Amino acid sequence: MGSEKLKTRFAGLFMIVGMAAGIFSVAPAIDSRHYLTEAAAHFNQVIVGAVFQFIMALSYLGVALLLYPIIRRFSGSLAIGFLSFRIIATNLVIFGTILLLLILALSNEFVSNSPENASNFQALGNALKITRDYINHVFMVLILCIGNFILYILLIRSKLIPLWLSIWGLVGTLLSAVASVLILFHIVDVITSEYLILNMPTAILELVLGMWLIVVGFNKKVLQKYYTRKRK
Known part of the structure; x- marks a missing residue:
């Protein structure tokens, strides 16, 4: 029980770290219309964004690795x-x-050489940028939402956390998925007020659930019932 409590607390910490890292991973220079010149001009900003994005990736994985040994006892699949x-x-x-x-x-190559074939750089840059937007804001988010949906269904069935938290998680996950689908069909753009509003419930939930796991943890009575049945 002691080791599980520690894992749960670290999982909550990683949730908060992942949310914070996601915020700091935003690099306005890359999202600028003139990113070919702005990215090189704000080199440190882009590098910091990349570092925080990598931290976010490790946090996402850390949460899953820490929670898996606990939640698999309630539903392996x-x-x-x-x-x-x-x-x-x-x-x-x-x-x-x-x-x-x-x-x-x-961007560094473009600024350093001031090439005559700027259109080729623009075409390649646009391809990379569009691909990145689809990866970060559509496909990654949709995959993350599917995983989170599975998690909250498991948490509802196991009653490891209060029902209101799990339902909040399901609603927030669905709204985040809707935001990504809207981007996919060019109904909204990346980092717009509509996109941020749809993702706000999930962001707040990550903070609340992270704090809950750190301070309260999983339902002790539910865990105790599991160990009691296991001994029998």
Whole structure:
């Protein structure tokens, strides 16, 4: 029980770290219309964004690895589903980080050489940037949402956390998925007020659930019932 409590607390900490890292991973220079010149001009900003994006990836994976040994006792199939989708999401975040650094390298090359074939640089930069946006804000988020949906279904069934938290998680997950689908069909743009509003419930939940796991942890009575049945 002591080791599980420690794992739960670290999982809550990683949730908060992941949310904070996601905020600091935003690099306005990359999202600028003139990113080919702005990225190189704000080199440190882009590097800091890449570092925090990598930290976010590790946090996502850390949460899954810490929770898996506990939640698999209540549903092995749902637990492995949550872990699997988290691993895929982590890989996509890392891929997005690599694309961010590629855009920075392209910007440095563009500014340093002032090439005559600027249109070729623009075409390549646009391809990298669009791919990064789809990876970060559509496919990664949708994969993450599927994993989170599985997790909250498991938490509702196991009653490891209060029902209101799990339902909040399901609603927030669905809204985040809707935001990504709207981006996919070009109904909203990345980092707009509509996009941020749809993702706000999930962001607040990550903070609340993270604090809950650190301070309260999983339901002790539920865990105790499991160990009692196991001994019998």
